[in-house]
Amino acid sequence: MWDEEIDNAARQATSGEPGGDLRARVLARLETTRRSRAPGIAVAVAAAAAIAAAIWVQRVKQVQQVQQVQQVQQVQQVQQVQQVQQIQQTQAVQGGRRAPDAPQVRRVEETANQLRVQRVGLTRIPPINMDTRPLSRPVVAVPVAPGVAAAIEGASPPPLALEAVHVPILVASPALDVGELVTSPLEIEEIKVTDLTGQ
Amino acid sequence: MSDADLVARARQGDAAAFGALVDLHRSAVYRAARAALHSHEEAEDAAQDAFVIAYQRLGSFRGEASFKTWLLTIAWRQAISRRRALTRWWARIAPANRNDPDPAIGGDVAHPDPSPEAAAAGSELGRAIVHEIRALPPKLRDALLLAQSGELSYEEIAAITKSPVGTIKWRVSEARKKIKARLVERGFSDVG
Numbered sequence: 001m002w003d004e005e006i007d008n009a010a011r012q013a014t015s016g017e018p019g020g021d022l023r024a025r026v027l028a029r030l031e032t033t034r035r036s037r038a039p040g041i042a043v044a045v046a047a048a049a050a051i052a053a054a055i056w057v058q059r060v061k062q063v064q065q066v067q068q069v070q071q072v073q074q075v076q077q078v079q080q081v082q083q084v085q086q087i088q089q090t091q092a093v094q095g096g097r098r099a100p101d102a103p104q105v106r107r108v109e110e111t112a113n114q115l116r117v118q119r120v121g122l123t124r125i126p127p128i129n130m131d132t133r134p135l136s137r138p139v140v141a142v143p144v145a146p147g148v149a150a151a152i153e154g155a156s157p158p159p160l161a162l163e164a165v166h167v168p169i170l171v172a173s174p175a176l177d178v179g180e181l182v183t184s185p186l187e188i189e190e191i192k193v194t195d196l197t198g199q
Numbered sequence: 200m201s202d203a204d205l206v207a208r209a210r211q212g213d214a215a216a217f218g219a220l221v222d223l224h225r226s227a228v229y230r231a232a233r234a235a236l237h238s239h240e241e242a243e244d245a246a247q248d249a250f251v252i253a254y255q256r257l258g259s260f261r262g263e264a265s266f267k268t269w270l271l272t273i274a275w276r277q278a279i280s281r282r283r284a285l286t287r288w289w290a291r292i293a294p295a296n297r298n299d300p301d302p303a304i305g306g307d308v309a310h311p312d313p314s315p316e317a318a319a320a321g322s323e324l325g326r327a328i329v330h331e332i333r334a335l336p337p338k339l340r341d342a343l344l345l346a347q348s349g350e351l352s353y354e355e356i357a358a359i360t361k362s363p364v365g366t367i368k369w370r371v372s373e374a375r376k377k378i379k380a381r382l383v384e385r386g387f388s389d390v391g
Contacts, residue, residue, distance in 0.1 A: 014233045
């Protein structure tokens, strides 16, 4: 008896029908959704395209900047290498001595892609003035001797008359004269113990 | 024309074909929603939402289940989601009146006309049964109301609630048992 009453109550709880215009309302909503979606999709596509374009432009700018920086770095590196080579040439001309204010070139490393100069204290490159004009006359080897004027025969035009050529003579320093070594024992008179704490 | 044919035409943008599907399944969808929501207006809105969502997801319908089962699954989810929202809303606006009936399960405050079960509750016993149905745990109440909606088989109820058929049958039986026990506690006697 109660089962029938319960089922009847439950059945009536879900009874009823939707409105007769449910189909029309559903189709109207679908149409509205479709219309509202079309501009939305267009806007979304346009926004996506704009973002993509902005990203692309930004990338191109970044690549250009990187290329410019790399070019500047390469030019600077080439200049540095040239300067180092000039310094080395200058040092060779000056008899192997390094100019007092010449920079200290520590190491030059050549990698696969670029030439990198590692330097320490290379903050200022001194100006190098070298006369690179070609000589106006041929170079002739002139045998010279200390205090003897050089004379070159058969040279045309006549060579320069050298009155004297002074060549510094290296004189060995006198040997270090060490006298008799005297040793004496260490004498300790008193041992004082001091308390570091002051007591 | 079968559901499969109508679905195929609706997928190609044939609104009339989808309209025919709406007409074919409107009662089942509405009653499933009504089992969860109790309110006529809420159930109708949930049914409408379910049809719109179904149309938008027609591409994902693979025919593994019948179109009706697939559609009712969408409708049931919509109804449950709506019921949860209503329950949260009710808990928020009426925290001091916990004893008031939840409109999602039986308050029906928005409906000026008497609800269908109110008409059935002409007698004192009828009113008591309606009260006890509302007081059931949601899973038992859902199973009982879906089973008595007249539109769904136990297999379809099991499919849309993602529960085994045996579980659905047990819930329906358990719901009846609890209601009868409560009626006895309230002093009614089964004369049948």
